[in-house]
Amino acid sequence: MPSFYLEPLGCAKNQVDAEVIISLLLDAGWELVEDPAEADLIVVNTCGFIRDAKEESLETAFLFRERFPDKRILLTGCLAQRYGRELGEGMEEVDGVLGNADLSAVVDAARQVMEGRRVVWTPQARRPAHVRRKRLLSFPGSAYVKVAEGCDNRCSYCAIPLIRGRFWSRPEEEIVQEVKGLLGEGIREVNLVAQDLGSYGKERGGSLSGLLERILELQGDFWVRLLYIHPDHFPWEILRLMGQDRRLLPYVDLPFQHVSARLLRRMGRRGDAERYAELVHALRDSLPDVVVRSTFLLGFPGEEEEDLDALARFLEEVRLDWAGFFVYSPEEGTPAEAWHREEGRKGRVRLERAERRKEDLERLQEGITGERLERWVGRECEVLVEERIEGEDMALARSAFQAPEVDGLVVVHGEGLEPGRVVRVRVLKRNGIDLEGVCLSQ
Structure with a gap:
């Protein structure tokens, strides 16, 4: 079966859609690759919320076309849903456009694109496609x-x-x-x-x-x-x-x-x-x-x-x-x-x-x-480890008072800090909008 690479853009809700798209293609026998150079199909899951997000989505697609002139490119997501017809008619850099009202259509759309047919589909009737997500795009845990x-x-x-x-x-x-x-x-x-x-x-x-x-x-x-x-x-x-x-x-x-x-x-x-x-x-x-x-x-x-x-x-x-x-x-x-x-x-x-x-x-x-x-300095709290700092007994983590991606982090000192684990930390000091602490549990 062919392989695909997915570029996720936009908000957390759009990320969930991207994870569903990945799972639907995996279920259909496609292979997910981490390097777009190795993919037969590049899927750009676009955002259409504000002007900057739209521009980023289009520039991303243009960049992929410039780097990989011979690969197939499929636009999905919010921008594709709202401006599907315009993108289909005026954007020759992509091979297909699929809106997000019916994510289950991605398997058929991807197949048609790989067969050389141009797909422009923005379903108006919403059909939820809730599947077990086989690949999450968040940090572990x-x-x-x-x-x-x-x-x-x-x-x-x-x-x-x-x-x-x-x-x-x-x-x-x-x-x-x-x-x-x-x-x-x-x-x-x-x-x-x-x-x-x-x-x-x-x-x-x-x-x-x-x-x-x-x-x-x-x-x-x-x-x-x-x-x-x-x-x-x-x-x-x-x-x-x-x-x-x-x-x-x-x-x-x-x-x-x-x-x-x-x-x-x-x-x-x-x-x-x-x-x-x-x-x-x-x-x-x-x-x-x-x-x-x-x-x-x-x-x-x-x-x-x-x-x-x-x-x-x-x-x-x-x-x-x-x-x-x-x-x-x-x-x-x-x-x-x-x-x-x-x-x-x-x-x-x-x-x-x-x-x-x-x-x-x-x-x-x-x-x-x-x-x-x-108010957190000197106190103990639980943190979710996101990633280790290479070559150091340290990791980046988040506490209950820090949401993913939008808030600060906790720099944790300690051994064996594996991403996805929740550990107990004593907060030692504040560095700007981040905190620093030492791990108390292994």
Whole structure:
């Protein structure tokens, strides 16, 4: 059978799709290779969320074509789903384009591409393809589990509903069995992801807390981390479960996006600085060691200097553990993109200002994060080892208060630190937004 190489791009949800594609091709008899030079087919699993991600996806495909002019290239993922026809007609550098609405179609699409036929397929009807993933793209011991697809929030700047459609939840039993299988394969950290995790089960008469109760009935010592909960409808009942079972990590990811009530209404959101501050304080009152992360969108149409000043004041007051900042990207087909076009030059100036203020806010938050991390110095905690440092009795690891890829790390000193293991560490000091400690258990 032919061989393939897959280049994964985009978010954790897209990573799960890439892992499903890999497994479907493996099940069909294909061979996965780690070097694109050895592959018969190169699959680029694209991201189409914002402009930079789109450009990266296209540049990646162009680079593969330049390096490997004789190989077959298949585009999959979000960009392929949204712009399949345009890419199929105008991008001769690729041999096929397959959207992500029906991942099971990848086997047939790959076969046709290898036979020399040009494939352009963007299914409109969604057909979930949940298979046992044979190859995970995370660090050892960690896995993402996508519990829902699509989104119903319709934020005015976001193209996700245009790409992935309406919100729908996977059946509880299906998710529980997937988690059980991953634990049986040695996974120690299960990261539950969805575009709006807090809405899980709403259209089925279920709830996120109900799903978590089922997962926590499973035996074993593991972590469950919740990623991406919309702050306007936070599921308060999960706090009880976090307090009862230490395996459900007290880590809450709340994408506030802004604190200006005026801008948040234009975004299609209900919050403001006062409500969001109250939410964070309530979380800390319920769980003293809770870790709160958020993201903020800068340069949105209508944003003024005073809105950015208000955001800086919010950060200084609330003192989030982690925060990321992104400059607004006008996305075709969204209401905000039309507002941005109407602004003309003023809109371009606004984005330039946002780029400058982004650096200021990142410096501010880095200091706050460092201060928040100081409370862990001198304490003991469990960490998941990600990778060893070559030639040293050291490894890079993450604790319960550090999510994969987006937060800092713990540098651990000790022998026999194998990736995928959970070990106990005493934190000795802080280095910027990272910690350093010594292993207490072997």
